[in-house]
Amino acid sequence: MPHFSMAGAEDAGESSDSDHRQKRRRTNMMQSMAPNSTMSPNAGASPAALNSFAAKMMAKMGYVEGQGLGATGRGRLAPIETQQRPQGAGLGAVKEKTKQAKEEEKREAAFRGETVEDSSEEERKRKRRLKEKRRSGVMGKAGTPTAKPRQKYRTAAEMEAAADGLEVPNGLKSIIDATGQETRLLTSTAGLMHAQNAMIPAETEATKIARRARRDLEEFTNEWTALKERKMYFEDEETQLSVAIVEQEEETRGMEEVIAAVEDLEHLNLADSDEENTWKIITAKLEYVERSVQDLGDALGLQEVAVAAIHPLFKSAMQDWKPFEAPTSVVSHLQRLRSMLGIVPQSTSTELALQNGVSYTKPPSKSTTHYETMIYTLWLPPIRSAITNDWDVYDSRPLTNLIDIWKPVLPPFILANVIDQLIVRRLSDAVAAWRPKRSRHGQPHEWIFPWLPYLDEQHTDPRNSTGLLSDVKRKLKSVLSTWDIHAGVLPGLSNWRSIFHSDLSSLLVRYLLPRLASHLAENFEINPPDQDLTPLEDILKWSPHIPLPTLAQLFVAEFFPKWHHTLYLWLTSEAPNYGEVNQWYQWWKQELEDRLPPGFNDLPIINTEWQKGVATLNIALDALEEGLDVSSALEPPSAAPALPTSAPPPLPASSTPTTLETPTTFKDVVEDWCASNSLFMLPLREADLQTGLPLFRITASASGKGGVVVYLKGDVVWVRSAGTEKRTFLPMGLDEGLVARAEGR
Incomplete structure (x- = not known):
């Protein structure tokens, strides 16, 4: 069980009494520091209060007796004093600011160089302004605005003149007052239509008569004005109805004419007419x-x-x-x-x-x-x-x-x-x-160009991914990548330049240039005694369609290495004829100048090759004059790297087409092959369960049915097997076998 100590209770009681005594001492000290006192805040404080913990802490922080708080001494000088309100009273019932708070505000304002007016001074100024307003007649005695100026009543004659067509009865113009001892006539000038003096203590019979007359005349005038307005309204309504009646009669008359004309059409006798x-x-x-x-x-x-x-x-x-x-x-x-x-x-x-005056657009109709x-x-x-x-x-x-x-x-x-x-x-x-080699119906430009004025932008812009010219562009890619160079230029190619612009040069560089390089490398040989220019002429036929800088790179890669090699062999042979070598050099330079577009030999890379040949001749002549062996003086020409057959050479910045082609993928090759064989390659939007590769359907049907299901892996077409093993895919080449499967044969 817990044990209780009486000593602890006594100690607690003593501590409690001590706390109360300390609170009373602090309260007395704060009261003694009131600003009304002429003494300093600590003047009346006991020695114990001056040596208290709070006083010591404030002294350490720089507090000086008789000055305010803060580093500058401008802070609060006296403790905050509270102002109690009577029980149940709300805000504003008593003055919230104490005298001490007002004095503190004045002291702080003095430090700032300002003057603070207390509420009593503001109240005196407010009363002074109110008194001035009352003297001027703007405000009443009770502090409310003065009454409006008295209304001036119009006489009966003035009302009759103001209202057009109004006739005031004579009974309202002159009324006989027989209520007094003497009978008298009340008219508008005798006070009938004037307001009576409000200071009369009792209302007389004349006043009553005048008031009734004014009221009757005002009601009569208001009624007359209302009747005039209603008359104007009905006149406007009559005018509008008259116009509507005329329009309705015209429409009715037009409808009758239409009905009569339709009836005439119904009764026409056209049996004998063709x-x-x-x-x-x-x-x-x-x-x-x-x-x-x-x-x-x-x-x-x-x-x-x-x-x-x-x-x-x-x-x-x-x-x-x-x-x-x-x-x-x-x-x-x-x-x-x-x-x-x-x-x-x-x-x-x-x-x-x-x-x-405002243009508008007809909204599209939802019904025909x-x-x-x-x-x-x-x-x-x-x-x-x-x-x-x-x-x-x-x-x-x-x-x-x-x-x-x-x-x-x-x-x-x-x-x-x-x-x-x-x-x-x-x-x-x-x-x-379309098959360019065996086409019997002309070239595509002959039967497509007449339709260009009738087509919208989707079909006439070759940069669109879909459309007629996009189909032509894909077909040209397939044809150029398989074109036989010996057959010459593709028929009708120059006609497409006006449609494709720079895209045509891009197609030729990407799909034809590798074939030209391969043809020049495999079929062209330089033989001074018996020179055959047929392979070179096959290349030169395409020169008007290929950018000149690109054509120069083709010659640097495939022609000049063979030319330099032949020159080296000729100069290192026994007893070469340097005159014939010089004629051979001049002949080739003039031949390329005549057969290629103007400015070909002036290109920097071509001029460098010719200068290289001249330098080789000079070295051989110098060695001959010095009696040296020409073969030891000349270095064998290094073979320039051939153009890659899978990608075109880089183009200079000036000849780079504005529209760059994306790299050719195996999927593009398969699509071009399908287009050349009148097949469709359609995505199935599903993947193979084993490889996860997307599946395609190659078919000859425009509806997308039949054919074979394939997926592309690397550079191989994998075709789904027929029969029960439908999950098995076998590789198949792009040949007649795949065409037969796609056509369902």
């Missing part, structure tokens, strides 16, 4: 209706009337229509009804003219009009069938003529559908099937 004559009659009738109600055409729905009238004739014309055999005359009749049918020109289909529906359902099917089955894609003239005839009356979205979904697709298939 189709062309019927078109003329109906077109003339519709034009008459349009002219009759020109201002109300949109409100009356003339487009529905026009489409309903020509629909049977248009349907009959489209049933047996052969687009490429006989262009129909229907277009001329539709052009006459352009505004009635709502046909908007191609250039203003979205951006319309100014309306009230009656005319657009008729064209889509009756005109588009025969055109689609003709383009798909009857049109020769290598002869653009019949279809371009047909498009030019129908373009003014075709809705924009239908024309875009015909070009993008039908024409471009046929052209892309023709590009994929």
Whole structure:
């Protein structure tokens, strides 16, 4: 059990009493330090308080008796004194600042060189300003604003003159006062329409009469003003209704004329008329209706009337229509009804003219009009069938003529559908099937260039990843990488420069230049007695299409090493004829100058090679004059590195194409091979379970079905096996076997 000590309790009691005594001493000391006292804060303090722990600590920190706190002595001089409020009183019930706090503020302001006015002085100033306002008449005795100036009442004559058409009754102009001992007449000048003196202690009968007269006259005037305003309102309403009635009558009259014209169309007897004559009659009738109600055409729905009238004739014309055999005359009749049918020109289909000085754009409609529906359902099917089955894609003239005839009356979205979904697709298939060596239908520029004005930017910009010219660009890559140099320049290549610009040079450098270097290295030999220039001429045929600096690098890499080697052998042979050597040197220099573009020999790298040959001749002549052995004086020429067959040589900064090609990958090679064999390589968006490589389908079907499933690993095509072992992939080359598998043979 816990034990309690009485001694501890006594000690605690003594300690408690001691604490109370110390608190009382501190309180008395603080009271003795009040600012009202003439003594210093510590003047009345006991010796024990002066030697207290707090006093010692303050003395160590630099505190001096009689000065304020802080290093400068400008801090608080007296302890903070509290001001108690009565119980239950809120803020503002008593003055919160004590006298001590006010004195402290004044002392601190004196240090700053300022003057602080206490609240009593501010109150005196406020009362002085209020007194001045009362004297001036702005404020009342109770401190409220003075009353407004008394209203001056108008006389009856003034009211009658102010209100147009108002007649004040005579009873209000003069009233007989018979309430007193004497009968008297009250008029506007006798006080009837004037405010009575508010200082009269009792209201007289005259005052009552005047007040009633004023009130009746004011009510009469207000009622008269209200009636005038209502009259003006009804007059405006009458005017607006009259205008609306006239417009409604005009619209009704126009509607009656349209109904009469439609009834005339319904009762036309066209049994004995041929189709062309019927078109003329109906077109003339519709034009008459349009002219009759020109201002109300949109409100009356003339487009529905026009489409309903020509629909049977248009349907009959489209049933047996052969687009490429006989262009129909229907277009001329539709052009006459352009505004009635709502046909908007191609250039203003979205951006319309100014309306009230502000240009606006027509928002695209989410639904087709009656005319657009008729064209889509009756005109588009025969055109689609003709383009798909009857049109020769290598002869653009019949279809371009047909498009030019129908373009003014075709809705924009239908024309875009015909070009993008039908024409471009046929052209892309023709590009994929193009074989330059055995083409019987001409070159692609002959049947693609006529369509460029009709195509949008997607198909006419070769830098796009998709589009017709992108297909041509991919086809050119495949053709150039496999082109036979002996066959000369690719037919029609110069025509593509106006379309591809610098991209064509980039294609030639990347895909053709390695083949040119290989051809020059393998087939060209320098033989002074019997020189064969045929391999060199095969190269020179391409010189107009290859940048001159790139061509110079080709010659430095493949031609000049052989030329320097032949010169070395000739000079080190027995008894060489230096005159013939000099003629041979001049002949080659002139030959390249004549066959290559101007300025070829002036290029620094070519001029260096010629100077190198001249230096070799001079060394041989000097050795001959000194009687030395020429073979020991000349060093064998070092063979320059041949151009790589997988990548083009670096181009100077001035000839670098603006559009850089990405490095060729094996996937690009396979895609080019598929394009050259009319195959499609489609990603399956799945991976092989064992290798994790993406799978592709190579097929001859444009729908993406059939064919074989492959993946590419390294430079090998791995083909999925047929039959039960579908997870097994075997390597296969890019040959006829893979073509047969892709075609399902």
